[in-house]
Amino acid sequence: GLNLDDIQGDILIGMKKNKEFFLFFSITDAAKFKQKLKSSILPLVTSTTQVLNTSKQPKTMLNIAFSQTGLSALNVAGGLNDPDFSAGQLANAVSLCDPGSSNWVPQFVGTSIHGVILLASDTTSNIQSTLASLRSALAGTIKEAYSLDAAARPGANQGHEHFGFLDGISNPAVQGFQTALPGQAVIPPGEILVGENGDDVQRPTGAKDGSFLLFRQLKQLVPEFNKFLSDNPITTVPGLTRQQGSDLLGARMMGRWKSGAPVFLSPTHDDPQLGADPHRNNDFTYAAPGQTVSDSTDQTKCPFAAHIRKTRPRADLGLPETASNSHHIVRGGIPYGPEVSQAESSSHTTKTERGLAFVAYQANIGKGFSFLQQFWSDNSAFLHQKTGFDPIVGENGGSPRAVFGLDPKNSTKATTLPMDFVVSRGGEYFFSPSISAIRSTLSA
Numbered sequence: 001g002l003n004l005d006d007i008q009g010d011i012l013i014g015m016k017k018n019k020e021f022f023l024f025f026s027i028t029d030a031a032k033f034k035q036k037l038k039s040s041i042l043p044l045v046t047s048t049t050q051v052l053n054t055s056k057q058p059k060t061m062l063n064i065a066f067s068q069t070g071l072s073a074l075n076v077a078g079g080l081n082d083p084d085f086s087a088g089q090l091a092n093a094v095s096l097c098d099p100g101s102s103n104w105v106p107q108f109v110g111t112s113i114h115g116v117i118l119l120a121s122d123t124t125s126n127i128q129s130t131l132a133s134l135r136s137a138l139a140g141t142i143k144e145a146y147s148l149d150a151a152a153r154p155g156a157n158q159g160h161e162h163f164g165f166l167d168g169i170s171n172p173a174v175q176g177f178q179t180a181l182p183g184q185a186v187i188p189p190g191e192i193l194v195g196e197n198g199d200d201v202q203r204p205t206g207a208k209d210g211s212f213l214l215f216r217q218l219k220q221l222v223p224e225f226n227k228f229l230s231d232n233p234i235t236t237v238p239g240l241t242r243q244q245g246s247d248l249l250g251a252r253m254m255g256r257w258k259s260g261a262p263v264f265l266s267p268t269h270d271d272p273q274l275g276a277d278p279h280r281n282n283d284f285t286y287a288a289p290g291q292t293v294s295d296s297t298d299q300t301k302c303p304f305a306a307h308i309r310k311t312r313p314r315a316d317l318g319l320p321e322t323a324s325n326s327h328h329i330v331r332g333g334i335p336y337g338p339e340v341s342q343a344e345s346s347s348h349t350t351k352t353e354r355g356l357a358f359v360a361y362q363a364n365i366g367k368g369f370s371f372l373q374q375f376w377s378d379n380s381a382f383l384h385q386k387t388g389f390d391p392i393v394g395e396n397g398g399s400p401r402a403v404f405g406l407d408p409k410n411s412t413k414a415t416t417l418p419m420d421f422v423v424s425r426g427g428e429y430f431f432s433p434s435i436s437a438i439r440s441t442l443s444a
């Protein structure tokens with residue numbers, strides 16, 4: 001079994017709190033920082049065991065991760081053998097199809113961010129008090145480069161991202177650790193944890209049970225997205241009102257209704273009971289019952305381009321999922337920014353930034369996030385010649401994106417999206433080490 005006392009708690013199951021604070025820092029005095037890492041940070045690092053057991057959870061949970069330049073600043077010899085990590089996220093901006101780094105948060109442009117501290121809690125005041133003690137302990141050892149305050153949305157929207165869709169439904173189950181719900185991918189631990197079975201790269205011993213943490217600040221243009229839906233309702237499905245046609249368009253772009261119900265199982269109407277049932281809401285493969293391969297011509301129930309189909313094609317790859325691909329990530333993102341205001345909604349224009357603080361864990365960035373973004377979401381010829389871009393997160397370097405299959409009655413019709421509704425503000429690649437590696441290799 002896995003050593004859950006040694007694996008940082010955000011990696012496999014997520015700290016899953018309503019408030020989360022991301023503190024990005026540069027190390028200014030490495031020798032002193034290493035001491036403080038042992039004396040002041042290590043005792044606060046929350047393990048997977050602690051996250052799993054509510055009676056052991058501290059009021060504020062803490063995880064820490066380092067970029068390549070951070071590990072270098074700490075004089076960690078040798079690399080982790082992940083080329084994307086070594087180069088840093090900025091070096092990937094063009095291959096990820098961001099329109100350069102012009103939309104990036106300036107602090108992410110470059111390689112000067114050495115690490116990130118994640119603080120998660122039920123309340124902002126818990127986070128503030130942990131932050132205050134960290135700041136005084138770390139004074140003179142780090143410079144705070146950037147921070148992002150994130151929070152679950154209020155009321156009935158809790159658990160839904162800013163476009164309104166329920167998030168956090170489908171993450172892979174790690175063999176030997178989690179029991180899979182129907183439809184959940186079951187993957188070897190080495191797809192997420194470095195040095196475990198399934199990670200086929202040679203790693204330094206101290207890296208075992210760490211995981212690469214991808215961070216991306218993804219701005220969402222919510223009033224603009226809503227305007228696009230209301231201007232382009234699907235009209236070919238009999239019996240739908242204009243509003244229902246707009247909702248159907250949004251659901252087909254995502255592959256799920258706002259409730260979480262998959263369009264593959266409920267193709268024309270939302271089904272909130274289905275959406276809320278963890279034993280049914282992920283139980284589909286895109287193939288007909290009893291088949292292991294999906295129909296390569298049929299998009300009536302779900303477009304090939306739908307966000308969740310692009311990022312996890314299930315039976316579209318034609319083999320049992322575990323045999324056919326090693327491209328899974330564990331997602332742990334949380335919304336940031338305020339609710340849409342009346343003025344934004346009536347002008348169909350975003351005035352204050354909001355979006356998703358996107359966090360994804362994997363043992364290999366080139367097979368995980370960067371593969372999904374580049375070769376699936378941004379690739380208009382995946383899975384079939386005329387699939388088009390992932391309408392949610394696919395990028396075309398800032399140019400318009402064509403998507404096929406959004407109209408269930410006319411799958412060859414191209415819809416050209418007038419803009420990117422999700423705008424990358426950049427981020428960084430980090431490594432979230434095991435707790436024993438923090439104790440023995442990274443600190444002093």
Ligand code: N7H
Binds near residue numbers: 169256329369373393
């Ligand atoms: Fe996505 N969304 O709310 O619009 N995502 N995502 N994502 N995403 C998913 O199944 C969203 C992004 C994946 O197992 C759901 O848990 C938004 C990136 C994967 O069937 C919703 C943003 C990448 C899955 C969203 C965003 C992914 C997934 C359905 C950015 C990788 C699981 C809920 C602002 C490159 C697929 C669920 C599966 C699901 C949304 C980004 C990947 C609602 C708003 C950048 C693998």
